[in-house]
Amino acid sequence: MGPAATADFLSKLTKVTAVECDQDHLASVVCCFPDIPDRTEAILSNGPSPLPFMLRSLALLKRSGANRVVIPCNTAHHWFDELQRETDVPIIHIVDAVQHALAARGVQDCVGLLATSATVRSGIYTRRLEQYGTHCISPSDDEQACVMNVIRAIKAGRGHDRMVSQSICSVVGALVGRGARTVILACTELPLVMQSDDQILLDSTEALACECLRTSRNQLR
Amino acid sequence: MGPAATADFLSKLTKVTAVECDQDHLASVVCCFPDIPDRTEAILSNGPSPLPFMLRSLALLKRSGANRVVIPCNTAHHWFDELQRETDVPIIHIVDAVQHALAARGVQDCVGLLATSATVRSGIYTRRLEQYGTHCISPSDDEQACVMNVIRAIKAGRGHDRMVSQSICSVVGALVGRGARTVILACTELPLVMQSDDQILLDSTEALACECLRTSRNQLR
Numbered sequence: 001m002g003p004a005a006t007a008d009f010l011s012k013l014t015k016v017t018a019v020e021c022d023q024d025h026l027a028s029v030v031c032c033f034p035d036i037p038d039r040t041e042a043i044l045s046n047g048p049s050p051l052p053f054m055l056r057s058l059a060l061l062k063r064s065g066a067n068r069v070v071i072p073c074n075t076a077h078h079w080f081d082e083l084q085r086e087t088d089v090p091i092i093h094i095v096d097a098v099q100h101a102l103a104a105r106g107v108q109d110c111v112g113l114l115a116t117s118a119t120v121r122s123g124i125y126t127r128r129l130e131q132y133g134t135h136c137i138s139p140s141d142d143e144q145a146c147v148m149n150v151i152r153a154i155k156a157g158r159g160h161d162r163m164v165s166q167s168i169c170s171v172v173g174a175l176v177g178r179g180a181r182t183v184i185l186a187c188t189e190l191p192l193v194m195q196s197d198d199q200i201l202l203d204s205t206e207a208l209a210c211e212c213l214r215t216s217r218n219q220l221r
Numbered sequence: 222m223g224p225a226a227t228a229d230f231l232s233k234l235t236k237v238t239a240v241e242c243d244q245d246h247l248a249s250v251v252c253c254f255p256d257i258p259d260r261t262e263a264i265l266s267n268g269p270s271p272l273p274f275m276l277r278s279l280a281l282l283k284r285s286g287a288n289r290v291v292i293p294c295n296t297a298h299h300w301f302d303e304l305q306r307e308t309d310v311p312i313i314h315i316v317d318a319v320q321h322a323l324a325a326r327g328v329q330d331c332v333g334l335l336a337t338s339a340t341v342r343s344g345i346y347t348r349r350l351e352q353y354g355t356h357c358i359s360p361s362d363d364e365q366a367c368v369m370n371v372i373r374a375i376k377a378g379r380g381h382d383r384m385v386s387q388s389i390c391s392v393v394g395a396l397v398g399r400g401a402r403t404v405i406l407a408c409t410e411l412p413l414v415m416q417s418d419d420q421i422l423l424d425s426t427e428a429l430a431c432e433c434l435r436t437s438r439n440q441l442r
Contacts, residue, residue: 003246004235010253011228020377022255025224029281030251032231034243060250060285156241 001039001050001073002155005188005205006032009072012209026216029064031057039075040148043118051079055086062089068215070094070208072188075119095128097211098184098204102134105202107182112137112175114168115186117148125186137180143171151189159193168194176200222260222271222294223376226409226426227253230293233430247437250285252278260296261369264339272300276307283310289436291315291429293409296340316349318432319405319425323355326423328403333358333396335389336407337372338365346407358401364392372410380414389415397421 010030017025033053041047054076061069069091071077077094084091102108113125113136126136139147146167153164168190172183185191188205196203231251238246254274262268275297282290290312292298298315305312323329334346334357347357360368367388374385389411393404406412409426417424 002243003249004232007228007231007235010231010251011225014225014228015378018378021373022223022257022259022376025253025255027255028224028251028253030231030249030253031285032246032249032251034246034248036243038243063284064252064281152242155243157236157239 001034001036001071001076002189003032003034004154004192005072006030008188008192009070009205009209012203012206013212016206016209016213026212029061029066031060033057039073039078040116040118043075043078043122050076051082054079054083058083058087058089062087068092068212070212072205072208074124074186074188074204075116075122077124078118078122080124092208092211092215093128094204094208095125097207098125098186098202099129099132099134100211100214101202101207102182103132105182108132108134110135110137110179110181111202112172112178112180112183113139113186114147114171114175114183114190116151117144119186120144125184137175137178139171139175143174146171147187151187154189154192159189164193172200222255222257222292222297223410224253224255225375225413226293227251229409229413230291230426230430233424233427234433237427237430237434247433250282250287252281254278260294260299261337261339264296264299264343271297272303275300275304279304279308279310283308289313289433291433293426293429295345295407295409295425296337296343298345299339299343301345313429313432313436314349315425315429316346318428319346319407319423320350320353320355321432321435322423322428323403324353326403329353329355331356331358331400331402332423333393333399333401333404334360334407335368335392335396335404335411338369340407341365346405358396358399360392360396364395367392368408371414372408375410375413380410385414393421 036053037048037050042049069089120138150164150168175183182202184202186204191203191205257274258269258271263270290310341359350357371385371389396404403423405423407425412424412426
């Protein structure tokens with residue numbers, strides 16, 4: 001969805017793959033149509049739906065021979081069931097990928113969410129992680145407004161301003177203070193400016209890349 | 222061709238585009254089929270030709286609605302004329318992109334080449350840049366063997382070893398010592414471990430991304 005986040009996913013897919021030469025990598029076809037309506041606007045403000053655009057991409061991916069699909073945009077998973085219903089190609093759910101990464105770290109009880117307001121409000125993470133017994137802590141309204149400012153700044157190419165890193169760090173601190181053992185970068189724009197550190201932060205883009213590898217014949221690095 | 226180089230191109234395409242939101246970015250479809258036969262083997266050792274695989278990708282890109290094509294692999298430009306002959310979609314030649322970047326820097330006389338042995342031997346750069354009055358200096362046989370070792374190390378995920386950066390620096394030094402005013406990273410694997418610095422090094426991947434923007438309605442950052 002976000003082109004920089006899409007490039008980041010492709011880059012992480014190559015980084016997590018154990019290879020000796022090009023030919024050891026997974027094949028992929030990437031559809032990056034940035035003119036798709038904003039996902040957050042569609043969910044929160046009744047803006048135009050991105051679903052028809054996603055269905056067009058899904059059809060193109062199927063025609064190109066893809067045998068599974070990933071969507072490196074958390075908010076777009078609001079339409080996951082409608083997309084999966086339209087195709088027999090399995091779509092890997094990003095929250096399942098994150099849950100596997102959490103399990104690998106031994107964290108199952110309580111996590112914090114850094115995500116778009118639409119991802120938070122539509123319960124994409126909350127509902128799916130609760131099925132695994134994991135409780136999600138969301139930012140307060142003020143903290144969430146700050147997260148959205150950061151996401152918009154990253155999308156506009158201003159993600160490396162000091163203001164951005166300072167304000168997101170204070171939200172991470174607040175979530176940990178309220179009991180989060182891991183804070184999920186649950187918007188794929190955030191890992192563009194924040195490093196997953198195997199301690200507090202968990203990168204949903206990297207989790208999706210690992211899950212993609214795990215479901216293939218290729219080896220994780 | 223190399224999946225990490227492809228991801229790097231997509232990332233640079235987003236970075237050089239002046240945007241305020243996702244919707245300002247170029248749309249793209251990326252075909253990344255790493256099982257394509259090695260380009261260097263095909264040119265230097267009569268290995269299997271990658272051309273039929275590239276033609277398959279080209280057909281897929283045309284069907285997806287692409288109105289121009291870029292190939293973020295310098296060596297693959299050995300087959301440029303055969304590819305362009307098969308489609309009415311314009312393919313942007315990476316050496317033309319590099320030439321525009323050289324002209325923007327005011328360098329037109331003498332450049333050094335860091336490339337695969339196949340790119341060097343097949344004269345992809347030498348012939349095309351001489352049309353613009355630019356002379357190319359290639360590494361000696363020993364230096365070229367070193368460049369190939371570095372490219373293989375990068376493809377195998379060992380590009381950040383100290384040995385790699387040291388050995389490539391000495392080749393850069395040798396080319397500058399023989400009169401190169403700019404050294405072109407003319408293999409898209411090299412920018413994965415070397416930063417273009419606007420002084421000596423010129424990144425062919427970034428030049429291709431800029432050229433892609435220049436031929437579109439979108440604005441360069």
